[in-house]
Amino acid sequence: MAVSDYKGLLDSTFDRLAKARESHVYDFVPQEIGKVTSVSEGVVKVFGLPNVGYEELLKFPGELYGIAFNIDEDEIGVVLLGEDSELNAGDEVERTGRVMDIPVGDALIGRVIGPLGRPLDDKGAIAHEKRLPIERNATPIMDRAAVTVPLQTGIKVIDALIPIGRGQRELILGDRQTGKTAIAVDTIINQKDKNVLCVYCAIGQRASAVARVIANLRENGAMDYTVVVVTEGNNSPGLQYIAPYAATTIAEYFMEQGKDVLIVYDDLTNHARAYRELSLLLRRPPGREAFPGDIFYIHSRLLERSTHLSEELGGGSLTALPIIETEAQNISAYIPTNLISITDGQVYLSPKQFELGILPAVEVGKSVSRVGGKAQLPAYHTLAGNLKLGFSQFEELETFARFGSHLDEDTKKTIEHGKRIRACLKQNELQPQSVPEQIVVLLALTEGLFDFVPLEKMKVAEATLIKTVSELPAETLKKINSDSVMDTAELQPILEAAKKALASFLETSELPKDQT
Template sequence: MSELASNLYGPDAFHQLAAARGKYIFPFALCEAGYVTSVSAGIAKVSGLPGVGFEEMVKFSETLFGIAYNIDEAEIGVILLGEDADLNVGDQVERTHRVMDIPVGDLLIGRIINPLGEPEDGGAAIAATQRLPVERRAAAIMDRAPVAVPLQTGIKVIDALIPIGRGQRELILGDRQTGKTAIAIDTIINQSDKNVLCVYCAIGQRASTVAKVVANLREKGAMDYTVVVVTEGNDPPGLKYIAPYAATSIAEYFMEQGRDVLIVYDDLTHHARAYRELSLLLRRPPGREAFPGDIFYIHSRLLERSTHLSKDLGGGSLTALPIIETEAQNISAYIPTNLISITDGQIYLSPKLFELGILPAVDVGKSVSRVGGKAQLPGYRSVTGSLKLDYAQFEELENYARFGTRLDEATRKTIEHGKRIRRWLIQHQFNPLSVAEQIVVLLALTEGYFDTIPITIFDEAEAGLLVASKELPDDIKSRLVSDKPLSEDDKNALLSLAKKALLPFETAANEPKSDRS
């Protein structure tokens, strides 16, 4: 009778029943166990666990666990969190009575781990004293504060025209090999003196690609404040599926300590494909482009966890930079449109600009930040002016001028000014610029100081101005990063500095060729 009761009601109900009678029938704890009925690539079907809960961990062996995902009447579908080479039909499966969790804490900083919390850098095991579930509820609306503090990327086109705030979710999308990861890595490197912790989550990436990213972070000293969560392309789809959630739990731990955190998901295309693979194996009905209908939900519940907490909860923030890959510049595909609608803006990288050597290949016309100037330093708003509009007009006029039409003087000046804006967009990788450096160049650009300098020596002139900007007084530098607009006195001082720094390049441009030779 006791075995029958255990099988029908599960160990929890059985122990409660026995306790109500005043004694246990057995002097030892019962373990609810089932058996494997089938095994596929990345999933297993299990019977004999009537009390198992949704997303509860089940144990196949000391090294292999899974997550109960399909809860059917006769059997459950389990997502495997490891290799299934040694798993066979008939093997025993046990309940663990807990959900998937991951170690968190300061010990993770500088480490490379997998989504299970196991080290991938050859170091010692993570001896964390605290663990958090990988799936957690997002902060309630009343627990959030407005996004008002900028997250400086060090990339001038983003900080000036597509500003990102702490607590924002800004999508990075574009075709293969257009520099999406480069923008994210430059942003991480720029946080070295900003008191921002970083979490880089590689989802289904090649091992060589991840090794290169980690090497760059180590070389620039960024691993001192970065946690890397890795799944490789040959890992089971279950690990790829839980990777971004595990990385977010690590980031949330620091956010709840009142710290500012940046998390990069590289990339959610592989995450969506891993979930599609699991769903098809679990016989979930496919929808558009064979993705299940709840693919929007799994990404929205992930990205909704990024926020800026209120002061009562410590005031920490979690900024997300999800990366997505498009095919043939098709941003209207299913997954890109989902993520565009979830996030607070997008940075679109154009393969055409990439081919022209304009790096980073940010398409200013298709990129937007829905937080916008509210998360931008007032100093930028004082100098950017109509920069974005001027560039858009230039692109239209440039296409028109290709027909060989005779141009009036105003149109010619607009095109020449636009060419210098396009040249200004170029920035070398691993070369983030400070706020003062960016604002000085921006002000000179918008005021037309570069228009009299030939485009062929624009880079030299900009480099000379950047060197001169380091001579700015500390009080002006501090005001540039403050929450106050740029005063007329400070603006005049910057213009005077720019004029003086650019004068040699204007003089060289006006010299006759024979004299310069």
Template sequence: MPATELLAHLTDTLAALSAGSAAFRPALVPREIGVVLSVAAGVVRVSGLPGAGAGELLQFAGGLYGLAYNLDETEIGVVLLGEDARLSVGDEVERTGRVIDIPVGDELIGRIINPLGEPLDGGGPLLTRQRLPIERPAPAIMDRAPVTVPLQTGLKVLDALLPVGRGQRELILGDRQTGKTALALDAILNQHDKQVLCIYCAIGQRAASVARVVATLREKKALAYTIVLVAEGNEAPGLKYIAPYAATSVAEHFMEQGRDVLIVYDDLTNHARAYRELSLLLRRPPGREAFPGDIFYIHSRLLERATHLSPALGGGSLTALPIIETEAQNISAYIPTNLISITDGQIYLSPKLFEAGILPAVDVGKSVSRVGGKAQLPAYRTTTGNLKLAYSQFEELENYARFGTRLDEHTQRVIDHGQRIRSWLKQPELHPMSVPEQLVVLLGLTSGYFDNIPVEKMPEAEALLARSSLGLPAELLLRLSAQQPLNPADQAALLACAKTVLAPFQEQPAAESD
């Protein structure tokens, strides 16, 4: 290229650069950066962020996040979402301009995550395309539909006497080591063929307990339709506090797609304690039992998100099974009574029944389902009859009979029948039963076919009858699981099956002596 042309080209380039630089106006983005004033166990106080909003996510140096909670005039109380070992007074903190959210989508199914959406199972990163805030308003009343479809738990005592409907909130409460988690785990295992997605939210549990639950889910192949969200007991109280809200947002994503979801909160006692710890550290006024005044509100706004959506919104449902631990069988304590008033019924597990070997240790007298009866399969309503009343009468007469008084024939029959009902209530752990298996045994029980069978032979006879029910005609098995009453022909077929199977177990009357 000739020198003159090269010079002209350079001149034109310089002119273009000069024009571009003159027109360039850098975008000035204001950043609010504050400093840490004090560090405590799980909370910090910061200053210099006048524009921060309640619930906003703040970022500290080193990638640690916190939640703006107390907005005072000159400083902000921040709940840390991780260990505070890296923080010290004077560190910088910056606004993010967004609230805390969590990834949602089908990619989470079968995975184990923490409340921030980070994987804990070593299965690689979560490549999701959508995130939802962990705090979301509950669906409006007009967006909800009645609870009409049962959620079969596979547990005889629940499906027959304390039914749970899809979209219901049923509280599980009892002393420690009475089988609360096992009850919820059975309900999860029974959804393997029900097209119900399950979420198990562990709040403040020991790592060994969570590992045991995950191992059971994996062994029973239930992890294929389950998401496990974990905030262990040794983690920051902030993570334990946000865990149930994060799990509910994940569940709501599927509910809004028209799917049925079951979520287990294990347990909300630890959640309340974590919130109490944060509130006291942030110098919020303590109330009853040192809990803050809004302890009822944090649980009510969580559980109100469980519902059955109207058909116009897809008809999905979110069923909640919150778990609460009582102390010395005191179900009238502060947190249990709060949760009882928020939920649609409670399942109480008695330590006395547990010690007596009656498992699951559900106290039928203190348990209630305020909604599920409307959703219970009609076949159950036909067969249960006055089963609950008969069992209550038996418990009263059993206490009376302990005094060694002479009993008339009717009273003895009531006691004998009640003993068979008590034996029927027992069920091995992690062995949920299908609807036909439950119904044929239940019908045999209410019809008195078990009354002449020795109590010690009840488990064997019941197991054999349950297995034989699976050999009934396929059309009959389908009708039993359908939303229609048990017709006389089907009832006769079930009774004939029960009579044939139980005949060898019947106790023969003793021969009269000469």
């Protein structure tokens, strides 16, 4: 055969490989059977599949599947998507000619499934519309639109000071048992009647923790618009690795239908550990903290899929709330710093505030939203700036005041005002607040109406104030939820209602002249 013939054959083969990679189907290669040469925890080595493609799905005996991860000259390293207890050296391996995919469609809403698309909720089979690969390219930059619409979490401290927009990626991080999942669940519950579909992805969680989350979602009616994708801590590392990609594909399907979607990854610490375990078993070189060198890439290609599509593509959005666990408040560790650099901001939860009963334990000083301010409702703009400044001044003065007994009157007022801000930013779990309820409380705070309410009565005073929202004129409520700025005259009815509601809680018979 001439050299030109060899070149033509190679070009033809490479063209077919490229087309197969784009379509995620390797259907032009004849049937091949390989043999398992060794079995490790979640990983097997295979010999005898010369034409296998990278990330191709391989079938093992007993309906067990795996993904071709390492394609070396002599053998293939395969990540198993299930338990390997029945697998032995010498078993046959069969090519499927396709990559890992998952069923998508409206039938998934309200269901609890595994990362392979199998139901886990005893509600029968899922009649899916089609299947899509779990690994998909992120939307090109030119097909994206600016983040302009807020995603209300229902949590005052976040909506006012660390706002999140639809299409944003906001990291939630903190030590163990500081309320990270609680913030995500409250956000999902708050999407009721807001035309936002939700996907909750549990990665390597305890079965009891996942059951508690699902129970909370059901009790609050959130399962009507939520898909739950679950891998437990005792599942194979392969299943934990593919879970967030499978969940993102489900969310992307709804986004491409022009819908707004929220996805929660709980949590990516377990995902990174699962990938490290697989990589070390496959003899990939370890790097910093023993993680493989491409750990940044696996998270960036996951989170880059969250975006706001342009109007030409339907205008749908995918908002991501990845959760990460820190150790001893070390946010400069490898995985946290990676994710901070990938995402558009972070909500940091402080264990100190959690121990003091300041819940949610959001530390405003270390939390930031790099996008959400542009998507925040104008009603917040007037109030949030003064609030954050007042709270920052209070935190500095509170620390300083511990070392001195004599304080001037202005300092005392600032500290007392800050204590009321902190009291108002406390919020019970599973009790998200609507925009008008938050605005009424924030307006009363910025106007100093709470400054004359005893601290022990703050919780009752806030609850009484929130009840006045139902008495506000319909025009005022509409204005609060609109995209237009509220002037002083429009805020006056809210202010008057707040003064009337708080009158019975004041320590003095009337407000100071500068507050009336």
